[in-house]
Amino acid sequence: MDKLLETDPELARFVAEMEQTSRMKKTTEKLTLECWDLCITNPNVSRFDSKTESCLVNCVERFIDSSTYLVKEFSNKSQSVSSSSDFADSEMIIDDKFTLSPEPKLNEQEKKSSGFKFW
Structure with missing residues (x-):
């Protein structure tokens, strides 16, 4: 399949679009379930x-904030892993609860000052 995608750019673009659509549907479903259970x-x-x-609006906004934050953190960690041999054996995974694994070690003051509340 990989070789086929390499040789057929139109197919590769189609597959990428379908994967993106699937991710968006999953995100929307998760957002709906989380906020519904929390607010309704x-x-x-x-x-x-x-x-x-108000609860629904805040829930959606925090979900978006959290997702944006995690994408940025994941990107930063990926860049540091690729540029540093110290992290060569590290794995960064975004799990179904929207947290990074391994979790950063923050003390209570750092957690409070981060401004984000995760599920």
């Missing part, structure tokens, strides 16, 4: 109250 206390109403709407 009574789904049998015709309109959500202001507290529920």
